[in-house]
Amino acid sequence: MSTGKGLIFLGPPGSGKGTQAQQLSKEFNIPHISTGEMLREAIAQQTPLGQKAQTYVDQGELVPDDLLLDLIEDRLNQEDAQEGWILDGFPRNVSQAEFLDKLLHKLDKFSPQAINLDVPDEVIIDRLLLRGRKDDNKETIRRRLDVYREKTQPVLDYYRQHDKLSSIDGNRELQEVTTSLKEVVT
Template sequence: MRLVLLGPPGAGKGTQAAILSEKLGVPHISTGDLFRANIGEGTPLGVEAKEYIDAGRLVPTELTARMVEARLNEPDAAEGFLLDGFPRTVEQASILEDLLSKQGVSLDGVLNFQVDEDVVVERMLARGREDDNEETIRTRLGVYREETAPLIDHYGDAIINIDAVGEVDEVNGRAMDALSALPR
């Protein structure tokens, strides 16, 4: 199964991705993990990404896409994957569609984890991270609304909305029920 995970920061995508990855038997591919792995291993892509990160700049879409493409070409992703953190923009979604069409495959769906912004703020403040204050969280939510939320319209009928409020197992149950309803 080939899926993209969407949802605002704090929606629980990472938590759900770990569970879904195990249940579906496909790798969870997080762009954050990809950056860390490539940088840690000193790959050419990692060296290039580190230069941007060290300078406090965003890693360009083209470089992120090359990392994602390399990861999707690994054997464990041949039968499917969960993409978390890519695409973040409509431009990146088009790049992903091109990468997948080169492989002769397409997405099975796009899970959109829905949660009210006030709930997100509460969740993220409860984590107690130093960099999580209400102003920073609301700024991140604004960036999500501007850059990533347009993907919901872009993907249209492929969107599978999941109510992300509740216990982890409840949310996962909703996601698994929705996925089991997909045509095989």
């Protein structure tokens, strides 16, 4: 039967997912797993999966789902993830969410809980403009938010329909959001 904490952090860019995932990772002593970082690490270490991913990255293409899913399966089987984990940036679509459910069923360790950090667009725009990336302006940020919503809304609906979604108001002080997250998770 399922044990451990399998947390899936959802939310638009600038919602505080990464920051909150790091906080809870320390709090619960479970790894914060970012698919982007995992890909970069696998490529840097030239693992077999990393070498496959490299060919897509070199061509400027998205890494296909099946390769990402293999990476995630590999990562969730590592020793530090046996008591739980926080996935950040995955799943990004319903087929990835369905695969993750099948994988977790196979591993028989975790009952995942999806947490959506809800932050108004205007606050996100301000946060991302403060980050100061040179390619960030109001228009590009709004476009990224539109793309995020278009792609991720079905994932939110998927977890909502499976009774595995909690929404947290991410438009508060960092510690208040962390406290709310801990209440939802424990």
